[in-house]
Amino acid sequence: MELSLLKKSRLFQGMNEREIVQALGCLGARERRYDKGEFLLPAGSPAGETGLLLSGSALMIREDYWGNRSILSIISPGELLVEAFSNGNDRSLPVSVQAAEPTEAVLLSTGQLLTNRCDRCPLKSRLIRTMLDILMDENRKLLSKIEDSTQRSTREKLMSYLSRQALLSGSNVFTIPFNRQALADYLGVDRSALSREMSHMARENLIAYERNHFTLLKDGDTA
Amino acid sequence: MELSLLKKSRLFQGMNEREIVQALGCLGARERRYDKGEFLLPAGSPAGETGLLLSGSALMIREDYWGNRSILSIISPGELLVEAFSNGNDRSLPVSVQAAEPTEAVLLSTGQLLTNRCDRCPLKSRLIRTMLDILMDENRKLLSKIEDSTQRSTREKLMSYLSRQALLSGSNVFTIPFNRQALADYLGVDRSALSREMSHMARENLIAYERNHFTLLKDGDTA
DNA sequence: AAAGTGTCGTTGCATTTGCAACAAAAGGAG
DNA sequence: CTCCTTTTGTTGCAAATGCAACGACACTTT
Numbered sequence: 009m010e011l012s013l014l015k016k017s018r019l020f021q022g023m024n025e026r027e028i029v030q031a032l033g034c035l036g037a038r039e040r041r042y043d044k045g046e047f048l049l050p051a052g053s054p055a056g057e058t059g060l061l062l063s064g065s066a067l068m069i070r071e072d073y074w075g076n077r078s079i080l081s082i083i084s085p086g087e088l089l090v091e092a093f094s095n096g097n098d099r100s101l102p103v104s105v106q107a108a109e110p111t112e113a114v115l116l117s118t119g120q121l122l123t124n125r126c127d128r129c130p131l132k133s134r135l136i137r138t139m140l141d142i143l144m145d146e147n148r149k150l151l152s153k154i155e156d157s158t159q160r161s162t163r164e165k166l167m168s169y170l171s172r173q174a175l176l177s178g179s180n181v182f183t184i185p186f187n188r189q190a191l192a193d194y195l196g197v198d199r200s201a202l203s204r205e206m207s208h209m210a211r212e213n214l215i216a217y218e219r220n221h222f223t224l225l226k227d228g229d230t231a
Numbered sequence: 232m233e234l235s236l237l238k239k240s241r242l243f244q245g246m247n248e249r250e251i252v253q254a255l256g257c258l259g260a261r262e263r264r265y266d267k268g269e270f271l272l273p274a275g276s277p278a279g280e281t282g283l284l285l286s287g288s289a290l291m292i293r294e295d296y297w298g299n300r301s302i303l304s305i306i307s308p309g310e311l312l313v314e315a316f317s318n319g320n321d322r323s324l325p326v327s328v329q330a331a332e333p334t335e336a337v338l339l340s341t342g343q344l345l346t347n348r349c350d351r352c353p354l355k356s357r358l359i360r361t362m363l364d365i366l367m368d369e370n371r372k373l374l375s376k377i378e379d380s381t382q383r384s385t386r387e388k389l390m391s392y393l394s395r396q397a398l399l400s401g402s403n404v405f406t407i408p409f410n411r412q413a414l415a416d417y418l419g420v421d422r423s424a425l426s427r428e429m430s431h432m433a434r435e436n437l438i439a440y441e442r443n444h445f446t447l448l449k450d451g452d453t454a
Numbered sequence: 455a456a457a458g459t460g461t462c463g464t465t466g467c468a469t470t471t472g473c474a475a476c477a478a479a480a481g482g483a484g
Numbered sequence: 485c486t487c488c489t490t491t492t493g494t495t496g497c498a499a500a501t502g503c504a505a506c507g508a509c510a511c512t513t514t
Contacts, residue, residue, distance in 0.1 A: 196381040
């Protein structure tokens, strides 16, 4: 297994190779590859299983009843499929995780960590503490998504999202990890309505874009 | 301090009084009362502080720029203001917590737990483990809100919310903790538009309601 | 009783949005 | 290069929505 990748992941950050190997055993780790579109963890599958992305990327999605998909977040290598955590009451996953491209991941049984098994594992409290940190971040991610998709108009939703991306990238020129359809699914709007609004905003000199590369313009001159 | 209330709270569940007192000291606990509308934790205040509700109720809200409020969730006695957790990078709270009625709470400094201070406290790992559990639940709450507010139409948003409430209450007749304006803010829609849609749905025999008391009707007979 | 306050339903209207269908552009496979 | 698939932009249209304004009702305060 790719220890070098794992060493850089957040979950195992700061552990040496011996410790990582021990932790992997304790978590029942197994590696797998996924094709684009394949589900790493389908919604409804038993919880207590999570995954650590090694390469590729994945979308955390929620599909309702009639096939409308809603993208919750995008997962990059080194990140954990946090939503898959569960503390027991409800035994099924609330979300699906789908590969956005060919992807490698390590599957982990977090259930063992959280029950009383494995109690003598010296890494246990450290892993739990790390999971807490990760979960707090994930919480913020979800809050950001709520802030975006809760705006009243498509324009406000888009600006809310783009502003944060600009802030995160430290520049008013940046690239986003979504294509149009995915961005629409993330913001919770219709794709064509999004395209239309983007055209208008470009015409008003609020933004400039090409594919998934964006520039936020300072003023809205109707020049 | 009301140990009886604290004993029933999730954070201190299963601890005896001596342990709770010790934990309270470790967390720098202090009690406070709030009037309706007062902020327990205003957005932007330093993180590392959280609160445990003793009585009353509070709304976790996010207010944007132009005063539009978005309700993230409602907090009941015994619950923790989870969003106030933070792991350091960003030092300010992403949300506000506002009393919905006269409310009592215990403020706690979780920062001490998460840094290396207090390491010899025997309750530390237990508290962290509990916080992990609570945070996982909070995560699900946020996912539920996302599921509701990400629906395309007001009707779908409302049905998504009401269906879950019916499921949670175990009956198709139930009471929700929001008034109209709060429900609109939770779903991310205009209040009057929500009222209008509710009228239509009642006329189509999909739902019946009076104030915040609802009944989900099985079929949509246009009888 | 009267005035004040907060909540809820209703309605007109301009605008936005979802939906469906189509065309243009980009990229991949042979 | 050519065919095929995917992605993106555009548009017409009906329906949904935000906004603002108003009135009804319940409850509290004086």
